[in-house]
Amino acid sequence: MEAKTVIQLENLTKRYGRQAAVSNLNLEVKEGEIFGFLGPNGAGKTTTMLMILGLTEPTSGKVRVFDLNPTREGMKVKQMIGYLPENVGFYDDMDARGNLRYIARLNGIPDNISDGRIESLLNDMDLAKEADKKVGGYSKGMKQRLGIAEVLLKEPKIAFLDEPTIGLDPDGTNKMLDLIRSLSRERKMTIFFSSHLLDQVQRISDRVGIMIAGNLVAAGPLAELAERGLGLKEGESYTLEEIYMKYFKEA
Amino acid sequence: MNGVLTIYRKEMEDHFSSMRFLLITMLIFMVGVIIASLSGMSVRDELKGMAKPDFIFLLLFTSTGKLFSFVQFIGFFGPLIGIILGFDAINRERSGRTLSKLVAQPIYRDAIINGKFLAGVTMITILMVSLILIIAGLGIRLIGVVPGADEIWRLLIYLVLSILYISFWLGVAILFSVVFRSTATSALAALALWIGLSFFVGLGGSLLADAISPIKDTADIAEAQEAFIKNANVQRVASLISPATLYGDATSTILDPLRKTPRSFILMGPLERLSLSRFQNPLPLSQSIVIVMPFMVSLVSITFLFFAICYAVFMRQEIRST
Numbered sequence A: 001m002e003a004k005t006v007i008q009l010e011n012l013t014k015r016y017g018r019q020a021a022v023s024n025l026n027l028e029v030k031e032g033e034i035f036g037f038l039g040p041n042g043a044g045k046t047t048t049m050l051m052i053l054g055l056t057e058p059t060s061g062k063v064r065v066f067d068l069n070p071t072r073e074g075m076k077v078k079q080m081i082g083y084l085p086e087n088v089g090f091y092d093d094m095d096a097r098g099n100l101r102y103i104a105r106l107n108g109i110p111d112n113i114s115d116g117r118i119e120s121l122l123n124d125m126d127l128a129k130e131a132d133k134k135v136g137g138y139s140k141g142m143k144q145r146l147g148i149a150e151v152l153l154k155e156p157k158i159a160f161l162d163e164p165t166i167g168l169d170p171d172g173t174n175k176m177l178d179l180i181r182s183l184s185r186e187r188k189m190t191i192f193f194s195s196h197l198l199d200q201v202q203r204i205s206d207r208v209g210i211m212i213a214g215n216l217v218a219a220g221p222l223a224e225l226a227e228r229g230l231g232l233k234e235g236e237s238y239t240l241e242e243i244y245m246k247y248f249k250e251a
Numbered sequence B: 001m002n003g004v005l006t007i008y009r010k011e012m013e014d015h016f017s018s019m020r021f022l023l024i025t026m027l028i029f030m031v032g033v034i035i036a037s038l039s040g041m042s043v044r045d046e047l048k049g050m051a052k053p054d055f056i057f058l059l060l061f062t063s064t065g066k067l068f069s070f071v072q073f074i075g076f077f078g079p080l081i082g083i084i085l086g087f088d089a090i091n092r093e094r095s096g097r098t099l100s101k102l103v104a105q106p107i108y109r110d111a112i113i114n115g116k117f118l119a120g121v122t123m124i125t126i127l128m129v130s131l132i133l134i135i136a137g138l139g140i141r142l143i144g145v146v147p148g149a150d151e152i153w154r155l156l157i158y159l160v161l162s163i164l165y166i167s168f169w170l171g172v173a174i175l176f177s178v179v180f181r182s183t184a185t186s187a188l189a190a191l192a193l194w195i196g197l198s199f200f201v202g203l204g205g206s207l208l209a210d211a212i213s214p215i216k217d218t219a220d221i222a223e224a225q226e227a228f229i230k231n232a233n234v235q236r237v238a239s240l241i242s243p244a245t246l247y248g249d250a251t252s253t254i255l256d257p258l259r260k261t262p263r264s265f266i267l268m269g270p271l272e273r274l275s276l277s278r279f280q281n282p283l284p285l286s287q288s289i290v291i292v293m294p295f296m297v298s299l300v301s302i303t304f305l306f307f308a309i310c311y312a313v314f315m316r317q318e319i320r321s322t
């Protein structure tokens, strides 16, 4: 059976003044897949996510998340999705539990239910030992894992992760990527994540979308993109620049 | 509802553990108590051996003593409490990068503002109630009189007025924290408005009045008089836009029962002034309330206006974590 479409974008456009941050984006994401959103800084990845989440209004075009319009039915959409913003921040003078508890309460999860979830997430994210320390003293990697814990707390159907590996060292990056893959496999969660690094997207994504200057230049399984004459071979890693060069040569 | 409550609880915890709130509380308590004791002592000395007049207890709050009265002190510095409680409400979350995940939770955006505002109002209420209770206790010891029912009612209305007035400033500060990204800018903007409304509204009003109906320098006395009254009226209406003036007029009406009109003394003839302060009975409480009510309504309306602007700006704002 064909997997259900959970995110649907049609001719989605966002302009800031005269500049188009995203133009005429058409994209579908299926239930349960890991979708890697690839593009250099300023390509429009964050803007696209904000529109899908209903946090900014599209200039034109259509967004549907579980057939809901996020601008109009924001509450319903926000109940079903989790969002890890780029460079997320925390309440630095509270500990990990305090931060998680606050997010749980905002989601209307009663304390007696969130208690258990918080402890098991702290374990899963390898934060149990530091859970009583103030978050202000956490390393970048710990903060990023705490951010993932906040996303998982509400048990969302889709997780949006904006540059989840940014600022992490190679070891932290590997752990984060493994974690994202296991979320998809074990929790059957749809994952929409962005990155400006090809090899990371390549490693874990079922499908990728490549964004350049507000335009989606390609979308599909990486192997398929390679077949379409890009000259990308599986198992080899390419810099984003190499891909851009190929695209710009074509265009 | 869940959103407002959760945010309210967290904000309350933050206020109680914040150094900033502790400092302002200590400062206000210290100065407030010193002023009220000075007033109390001077009232006691002046009234030595005399029959105690009516409303002596209220003098504790309104008598200027050696410096200024407690009511003047709160009228002037009260706004600062509101500003300190609210100037970084939203932009602190923005610079801490917590705002973007906050608005992504399933709560209405206005719940964020409402929760923060209600927590601030609660803090203002706690501060004012305990301050007035302390001073009242002090007064009972100093002057040796217990307030009558009438006086207690007047103090209660004064309390409500003060909480409304300081909450207005809290609302202004929260609006600025939505509009300005930097906490320093929003604090400065709120302070500028505070100083502007405290000192320059009178000036602006008189400039406006002179422009609309200048005082004429004619031989015709009736005409000159008419122009003078018109000028004064324009000035008065202009100053009513200022919450500071509204609050000042309302508090002096409610705490000074010998005053029958919020009109300033300047506008009355000398005989009227004399008869007012000497030969008439004090205004009954119910009448004072009738005079004060419109002020209260205006104050609340202006606060709501600021809130409406605040919602409108915040609802449409795009919130990024970078």
Ligand SMILES: Nc1ncnc2c1ncn2[C@@H]1O[C@H](COP(=O)(O)OP(=O)(O)O)[C@@H](O)[C@H]1O
Pocket (backbone or CB within 6 Å): A016, A020, A021, A039, A040, A041, A042, A043, A044, A045, A046, A047, A048, B318
């Ligand atoms: N509020 C804004 N006003 C004007 N331009 C903006 C605004 N936000 C983003 N942009 C522009 O939109 C483009 C896309 O930005 P963004 O979506 O953040 O890219 P990415 O996440 O891929 O790095 C950039 O060129 C950026 O400068």
Ligand SMILES: [Mg+2]
Pocket (backbone or CB within 6 Å): A042, A045, A046, A047, A086, A162
């Ligand atoms: Mg981005």
